[in-house]
Amino acid sequence: MTERTTLYLHARHAVGEVSPRIFGGFLEHMGRAVYGGLYDPESRHADADGTRGDVLEALRELRMTVMRYPGGNFVSGYHWRDGVGPRDRRPTVRELAWQSIEPNRFGTDEFIRLCRKLDWQPMLAVNLGTGTPEEARDWVEYCNSPVGTRNADLRAANGSAEPHAVPLWCLGNEMDGFWQLGHVPAKQYALRARQAAQLMKACDRSIETVACGTSHPEMPSFLKWDRAVLQRLGELADYISLHRYVGNYDDDSREYLALSKSIDRQIESVDACARYVQQRLKLLRRAYLSFDEWNVWYRTFDLAKLDGQGKFAPPLIEERYNLEDALVVGQFLMSFIRHADSVKIANFSQVVNVIAPLLTLGDELLKQSIYYAFRMFSSRRGGVSLRCPVDGPSYASERHGEVPCLDCAAVLDGTKLHVFAVNRHLDGPLELAVDFAGADIAQVADAEILCADLKAENSFESPDEVRPETFDGWSVSGPTGNAAAMLPAHSLVATSFELAG
Numbered sequence: 001m002t003e004r005t006t007l008y009l010h011a012r013h014a015v016g017e018v019s020p021r022i023f024g025g026f027l028e029h030m031g032r033a034v035y036g037g038l039y040d041p042e043s044r045h046a047d048a049d050g051t052r053g054d055v056l057e058a059l060r061e062l063r064m065t066v067m068r069y070p071g072g073n074f075v076s077g078y079h080w081r082d083g084v085g086p087r088d089r090r091p092t093v094r095e096l097a098w099q100s101i102e103p104n105r106f107g108t109d110e111f112i113r114l115c116r117k118l119d120w121q122p123m124l125a126v127n128l129g130t131g132t133p134e135e136a137r138d139w140v141e142y143c144n145s146p147v148g149t150r151n152a153d154l155r156a157a158n159g160s161a162e163p164h165a166v167p168l169w170c171l172g173n174e175m176d177g178f179w180q181l182g183h184v185p186a187k188q189y190a191l192r193a194r195q196a197a198q199l200m201k202a203c204d205r206s207i208e209t210v211a212c213g214t215s216h217p218e219m220p221s222f223l224k225w226d227r228a229v230l231q232r233l234g235e236l237a238d239y240i241s242l243h244r245y246v247g248n249y250d251d252d253s254r255e256y257l258a259l260s261k262s263i264d265r266q267i268e269s270v271d272a273c274a275r276y277v278q279q280r281l282k283l284l285r286r287a288y289l290s291f292d293e294w295n296v297w298y299r300t301f302d303l304a305k306l307d308g309q310g311k312f313a314p315p316l317i318e319e320r321y322n323l324e325d326a327l328v329v330g331q332f333l334m335s336f337i338r339h340a341d342s343v344k345i346a347n348f349s350q351v352v353n354v355i356a357p358l359l360t361l362g363d364e365l366l367k368q369s370i371y372y373a374f375r376m377f378s379s380r381r382g383g384v385s386l387r388c389p390v391d392g393p394s395y396a397s398e399r400h401g402e403v404p405c406l407d408c409a410a411v412l413d414g415t416k417l418h419v420f421a422v423n424r425h426l427d428g429p430l431e432l433a434v435d436f437a438g439a440d441i442a443q444v445a446d447a448e449i450l451c452a453d454l455k456a457e458n459s460f461e462s463p464d465e466v467r468p469e470t471f472d473g474w475s476v477s478g479p480t481g482n483a484a485a486m487l488p489a490h491s492l493v494a495t496s497f498e499l500a501g
Contacts, residue, residue: 002486004431005392005406007419011438015385016341018411022333023378024066024123025059026293026349027111029074030098031308031316037352037360038114039106044363049113050106054365058358059351060118062371063378066168067120068292068347069111073097075173076129076181080139083107084158096181098316100308108143109155112164121167123292123347126200128172128192128212129182137199140169144204168208168345170292171196174215174243176225186225190232197236210290210345211237216244217266223273230277230287239290239345242270245355246328247298253324253454257424257490258397260331260407267291267335271342290345294332296325296370297355319355322457323466323490326369326450327422330492333377334409334420340385348374361460368458369450369466376448376468376494377420383413395424405430406487416445417497423487426454433484440500441483447471451491471495 027033041050070078074097082091083104090104108124115122124143126136141151143164152163171193174180184192189212197209211229214222226240244266248256270289278286300317308314329348336343352358357371388408397403405425411418423430434441449471456465471493473485487493 002429002431003393003405004433005390005404006433006435007406007408007410008389008391009386009410009417009434009436011386011412013387014412015338015387018337018340018381018383018385019344020065020381021121021344022291022336022346023064023381024068024292024345024347025062025064025351026068026072026347027070027351028072028354029070029078029095029102030072030350030354031318032313032353032360033350033356034106035313037354039110049110051114051117052360055352055358055360056117058365058367058371062357062375063381064118064120064348066123066345066347067115068123068125068170071097071125071173073173073180075125075127078127079131079135080108080127080142084109084142084154094310098306098308099310100314101310101312103312109158109160112160122164123168123170124166125170125173126196128175128189128196129180133192133196133199136196137203140200140203140207144207167206168210169200170210170212170241171237172212175212176219176221177215186221186228187232190229193229194233194236197233201236208238209236210239210241210292211287213240213242213270217262217269223269226270226273227277230274231281234281235283235285237287240270240274240287242266242289242291243293244291245293245295245297245301247296247301248324249298253426253490254395254424255397255399256324257327257331257422258400258403259328260335261397261400261403263332263335264338267339267343271339274342288344289342291336291343292345292347293349294346295349295355296321296328300355315353317355318353318359320457321368321370322455323369323450323452324454326373326466327490327492329370329373330377330420330422331407333374334407334422337385337409337411337420338388364460366458366460366463367467372450372466372468373492376450376492380411380418380494380496383411383416383418386410386412406432415499415501417441417499419495419497421487421493423489423491425489428489430487431484432487433482435482441476442498442500443476444474444483445496445498447474447493447495449488449491449493451488454490
């Protein structure tokens with residue numbers, strides 16, 4: 001017997017506006033992400049700036065809004081002045097985070113030009129590992145100040161008379177982690193970050209800053225670090241960061257598809273911490289959440305695969321993704337939507353070659369399964385998140401407790417209702433009924449489904465094993481104008497409904 005779930009939605013039961021910034025990406029100087037990925041002057045696809053046109057076109061389809069750069073662990077050893085000015089005068093250095101050779105051919109100005117091409121808001125991370133607060137301030141001046149000062153004039157001399165107007169600045173990266181260059185305890189990091197934020201905001205009062213939160217919820221310092229940092233920074237921290245990488249380590253798909261509950265818990269815990277600090281310090285503004293690194297990453301997660309062995313652009317952590325990974329990527333995005341009142345920024349990590357939706361092989365380009373999952377959400381990104389109570393079957397998860405068979409999110413965008421659904425069942429369909437109060441569902445505007453064998457993945461030889469197809473399984477009928485569909489086992493369905501006027 002097919003199990004049935006009803007999703008109850010109401011126009012007045014809103015969580016908050018879905019920030020377009022949750023559809024961001026992350027580009028780090030690691031492996032072949034920059035060199036051989038986005039920037040490859042030797043490729044037949046290269047444009048006048050040396051960026052690959054085929055990669056740019058594929059990323060343009062994802063409609064990303066924000067791009068975080070240049071790291072990541074890389075940034076804790078990076079000095080931005082090495083990456084500006086004439087390329088033939090830029091130093092080649094030994095990069096210590098990933099033990100690679102960094103020629104600095106691609107730097108601040110090249111990144112800003114890339115952002116302009118793809119309509120991305122730039123999000124720069126400053127070096128608070130081996131760098132100084134003053135160096136961070138100088139970078140803000142280089143990027144955002146009008147000509148007439150030393151660093152702004154340097155930008156103009158490098159070809160950009162107008163300011164780059166970078167709105168978002170990360171105060172370091174994963175400074176709680178023992179692996180991070182310049183790692184210090186929370187109090188010392190908070191002091192360094194406060195000094196940097198004061199200088200940076202004095203240079204440009206319009207910028208927004210992201211303080212380093214705990215890098216993983218299983219770190220022993222989880223929440224203690226976040227609270228200490230937020231209490232010391234106060235209103236100088238506009239956001240606190242969250243990072244999360246997940247995987248099917250035990251080859252247990254039922255448990256793997258249940259872990260979105262732990263993503264919810266991570267968000268809700270840090271959100272509670274931020275709200276506590278606001279009340280504790282009696283602040284007018286709270287720090288919101290920036291989930292600025294997230295993805296599936298486990299197959300290539302070992303020390304040997306994180307060491308570039310002193311090479312230039314070595315292939316590092318080039319993960320291959322299957323259908324179940326795509327479903328989990330969808331679950332991340334659904335969690336961000338469900339927590340629209342607190343999660344305001346999120347960055348898919350990363351964008352090309354390094355744990356990425358896109359892979360290059362010479363002049364060839366492959367779109368992985370997770371590419372399509374992200375696109376199904378980013379193409380339906382506007383509107384207000386609605387609360388999503390469900391009535392239906394569930395199953396017992398060993399790590400995450402009782403888990404509904406349906407994972408879902410809903411967004412009301414004017415006269416359109418976007419519904420995202422994952423059927424966690426591994427071997428059977430799930431009947432879904434959408435009961436929307438406030439207006440009748442008139443018709444299906446468009447619907448897509450991502451469904452294949454759980455372990456199916458795209459390859460350069462077979463690039464279309466996992467890709468979305470039109471979903472025609474919805475029926476809209478009855479006096480209430482509600483909708484119903486049969487969702488196949490282990491599938492992701494994204495639907496836009498037209499509402500009656």
